[in-house]
Amino acid sequence: MEGFRGEPKNCYGAHAKHTEIKVPLGTIFNTEDGEFLTELDMLGDYYVGARGGAGGRGNKHFLSNEQRAPAKAERGAQGEMRTLCLELKTMAFAGLVGFPNAGKSTLLRAISRARPKVAAYPFTTLNPHVGMVQYEDSEQIAVADIPGLIQGAHQDQGLGISFLRHIERCSCLLFVIDLSMNEPWLQLSALKYELEQYGKGLSERPFAVIGNKMDLSVADENLGLLRERTNLPVIPVSAKFRTGTLELMIHLREMYDRVHEKKVLKEE
Structure with a gap:
């Protein structure tokens, strides 16, 4: 899911919601190459498979004495893209x-x-x-x-x-x-x-x-x-x-x- 861009009057854009995928107990997480990462054996265990991107900065952050209305903004960082292989015991x-x-x-x-x-x-x-x-x-x-x-x-x-x-x-x-x-x-x-x-x-x-x-x-x-x-x-x-x-x-x-x-x- 994607977050929302900022709005006028110093309003921040809303964060995207976390994407959560429920898996059965005993699920094993491996990389694409088969390298073991972790396993979820207990109720409440979780694993962050990929982190979302970081929000950028709006033009407010580029204000200066010379630039009172800068037409400039910073794009946010892209989130991670990973392929994981899940195996159930x-x-x-x-x-x-x-x-x-x-x-x-x-x-x-x-x-x-x-x-x-x-x-x-x-x-x-x-x-x-x-x-x-x-x-x-x-x-x-x-x-x-x-x-x-x-x-x-x-x-x-x-x-x-x-x-x-x-x-x-x-x-x-x-x-x-x-x-x-x-x-x-x-x-x-x-x-x-x-x-x-x-x-x-x-x-x-x-x-x-x-x-x-x-x-x-x-x-x-x-x-x-x-x-x-x-x-x-x-x-x-x-x-x-x-x-x-x-x-x-x-x-x-x-x-x-x-x-x-x-x-x-x-x-x-």
Whole structure:
């Protein structure tokens, strides 16, 4: 919007009104080149994306003994013009966390109606996808398929920070472990390490461990080793053939109910 010019008898021109754009909580501001600027996470947060111009000076400011009615004025300065890229952090109750090709997208397709791209090469998922898991009592739980993580993600390796930002808003984490790989327990420790390096306490959120690709011959042995080395319960599934997904959905609902109950008690 533009301000108004000055009027006779030393009257100032009216200022232009601020242009305010409301955005959802969790909005990230980046430059055109992708450089991070800020993020708005709290109610009432704001960011000045571009400053308006400065008003000029009228002929009154150029009065002198020689010039009693100067036909001169000063133009105001132009306002800023910027291009900003806005990104919204994924809003989901649970986030699927795993290395590329762990089967996260296939798993999301198996438990929801979401249809993320699936292919047999790394980094098929370049942006988060959110699917709604439906229950018989009409409850729905949002689950996000987060782009694959690699070692060094907290230092912006691979999809790096762009991956980790979306994890921040998830109340629970679902670690998807590829049971076709040797030493699967190392996947879990590496994933938790990257999360903790990015944000202290992030890896300690409520979580479940999912052992995927149970349809493969080596999966049974690796499942046993994963349970033995981590001393954690592991939910075995084959996302490809949709086996074990019911147990996963039941466990997810239990996690959801516990978190929801804690929130209600806290509000009371």
